[in-house]
Amino acid sequence: MVTMSQLSAATLPFGVAPEVLPELDDLTIGGVINGYGIEGSSHIYGLFAETCSAFELVLADGRVVRATADNEFSDLYKAVPWSHGSIGLLVGVEIRLIPVKEFMKVTYSPVVGSLAKIAEVYEDLFCPRDLDQDNPEKVPDFVEGIVYSGSTAVITTGRYATREEAARKGNVINDFGWWWKPWFHIHAQSALERGTFVEYVPVRSYYHRHTRSLYWEGGLIVPMGNHPLFRLLLGWLMPPKVSLLKLTQTDGIRKYYIQRHACQDMLVPNHKLAACLEFCHENFETYPLWLCPHRLFKTEMGTMLDCEPGFSSNKQPGDTDYAQMWTDVGIWGVPGPVLRCEVWDGVQATKNMEKWLRDSRSYQCLYAEVEQSEGEFWQMFDPSLYNAVRNKYGAESAFMSVYYKISNCKKGSKHGKKD
Numbered sequence: 001m002v003t004m005s006q007l008s009a010a011t012l013p014f015g016v017a018p019e020v021l022p023e024l025d026d027l028t029i030g031g032v033i034n035g036y037g038i039e040g041s042s043h044i045y046g047l048f049a050e051t052c053s054a055f056e057l058v059l060a061d062g063r064v065v066r067a068t069a070d071n072e073f074s075d076l077y078k079a080v081p082w083s084h085g086s087i088g089l090l091v092g093v094e095i096r097l098i099p100v101k102e103f104m105k106v107t108y109s110p111v112v113g114s115l116a117k118i119a120e121v122y123e124d125l126f127c128p129r130d131l132d133q134d135n136p137e138k139v140p141d142f143v144e145g146i147v148y149s150g151s152t153a154v155i156t157t158g159r160y161a162t163r164e165e166a167a168r169k170g171n172v173i174n175d176f177g178w179w180w181k182p183w184f185h186i187h188a189q190s191a192l193e194r195g196t197f198v199e200y201v202p203v204r205s206y207y208h209r210h211t212r213s214l215y216w217e218g219g220l221i222v223p224m225g226n227h228p229l230f231r232l233l234l235g236w237l238m239p240p241k242v243s244l245l246k247l248t249q250t251d252g253i254r255k256y257y258i259q260r261h262a263c264q265d266m267l268v269p270n271h272k273l274a275a276c277l278e279f280c281h282e283n284f285e286t287y288p289l290w291l292c293p294h295r296l297f298k299t300e301m302g303t304m305l306d307c308e309p310g311f312s313s314n315k316q317p318g319d320t321d322y323a324q325m326w327t328d329v330g331i332w333g334v335p336g337p338v339l340r341c342e343v344w345d346g347v348q349a350t351k352n353m354e355k356w357l358r359d360s361r362s363y364q365c366l367y368a369e370v371e372q373s374e375g376e377f378w379q380m381f382d383p384s385l386y387n388a389v390r391n392k393y394g395a396e397s398a399f400m401s402v403y404y405k406i407s408n409c410k411k412g413s414k415h416g417k418k419d
């Protein structure tokens with residue numbers, strides 16, 4: 001139950017931070033490990049779970065074990081991410097910390113052109129085609145892309161900077177973490193008019209930059225939330241607690257979100273990004289889209305997700321023998337056809353997306369609505385290690401299987417179809 005906000009507050013006074021710190025204040029360590037956690041530094045370090053060196057778990061038989069990548073419980077260590085609490089209860093975690101500086105030098109670069117051009121510029125900014133593996137300083141510490149329409153995007157890159165550098169004459173310091181400041185994605189969008197600009201941001205405000213507006217979902221819940229007067233007087237109230245929203249969600253709101261709203265993340269290898277953006281445009285036409293690069297590591301044991309088969313012999317910019325460069329495409333908001341009052345079927349759009357992902361050997365994020373069948377789900381994810389670990393540690397008789405926990409088939413029944 002330790003949150004991302006508590007984590008950064010506890011580590012930054014010592015000049016250190018986790019390698020990957022997902023942006024929303026209230027996400028929990030347990031949630032981002034058993035589900036998945038990502039941030040603009042994941043192109044270097046991978047997903048949050050990969051930055052942890054040990055998990056302490058309570059197993060179905062009551063044993064408390066410490067699992068690491070190379071002890072007798074290494075199978076548990078590999079199987080916990082994406083398992084959604086269906087293997088054991090995570091009660092302790094050892095997280096790797098890195099030394100960090102007090103500021104982030106943020107560069108906002110506008111891109112105008114086709115979706116294919118956006119994908120190309122985005123990729124060039126964090127893994128240049130001439131990437132020299134011996135020159136890692138060419139690679140920024142943080143990267144994210146926000147695609148505002150079928151032809152416009154702003155890619156932001158961040159590099160840690162000292163207080164002295166930030167304070168140098170001519171540099172702009174902008175602490176956009178304050179409640180009266182414009183929401184981050186709106187501020188970033190101004191690069192489309194201003195052109196490329198650079199500013200220095202206190203590092204904690206940068207880490208949590210999407211909290212106040214829940215990326216851009218906050219605008220749907222509080223439509224006037226970014227109005228200057230609202231920000232000035234009531235901005236400190238933002239964001240509404242996601243757990244409270246979930247708890248108070250009525251059937252009507254839930255149906256609206258499933259049928260007339262998109263909230264999905266697609267994980268794709270980078271060389272499929274342009275095709276994925278085209279697919280998103282045809283299937284959802286929802287903007288902005290979020291692009292967050294991350295490395296996916298090849299593992300000997302296999303996990304629920306792994307690199308694309310054959311990637312080592314078909315290496316793309318940024319790939320190594322042991323990790324492939326992927327991107328999380330976040331699709332959150334009201335689809336174009338719904339805005340234009342046209343017919344649009346949210347369930348069908350999700351099914352289309354799941355099929356596209358299965359056909360492309362890519363993955364869906366499981367916090368979202370999952371419509372695919374159990375058989376299709378296990379075509380997308382690799383069940384080998386997951387099933388072996390559940391069987392070996394007695395989880396099968398204690399915890400519901402991940403598919404029944406997260407999929408739509410359980411809705412309406414307390415324990416899911418299988419139970």
Ligand SMILES: NC(=O)C1=CN([C@@H]2O[C@H](COP(=O)(O)OP(=O)(O)OC[C@H]3O[C@@H](n4cnc5c(N)ncnc54)[C@H](OP(=O)(O)O)[C@@H]3O)[C@@H](O)[C@H]2O)C=CC1
Nearest residue numbers: 022027028030031032034035036037038084085089090367
């Ligand atoms: N940048 C990012 O990475 C972001 C990620 N997210 C998504 O939000 C989720 C995290 O949200 P959060 O509210 O913290 O988590 P949730 O409470 O939604 O938990 C996510 C899953 O992990 C399980 N879980 C949580 N803690 C434990 C634990 N200690 N031991 C075993 N299982 C556990 C939950 O099981 P149970 O249901 O039984 O509680 C649930 O299935 C992530 O999984 C991610 O998909 C959202 C926004 C940003």
Ligand SMILES: C=C(/C=C/[C@@H](C)[C@H]1CC[C@H]2C3=CC=C4C[C@@H](O)CC[C@]4(C)[C@H]3CC[C@]12C)C(C)C
Nearest residue numbers: 038214215217242245246249253263265330332
């Ligand atoms: C996974 C990522 C980001 C996801 C966020 C955009 C969504 C995660 C949880 C989402 C929400 C949860 C519950 C809600 C209650 C509803 O009544 C309203 C919608 C919502 C607030 C919904 C909004 C989107 C999320 C915050 C990435 C970054 C990996």
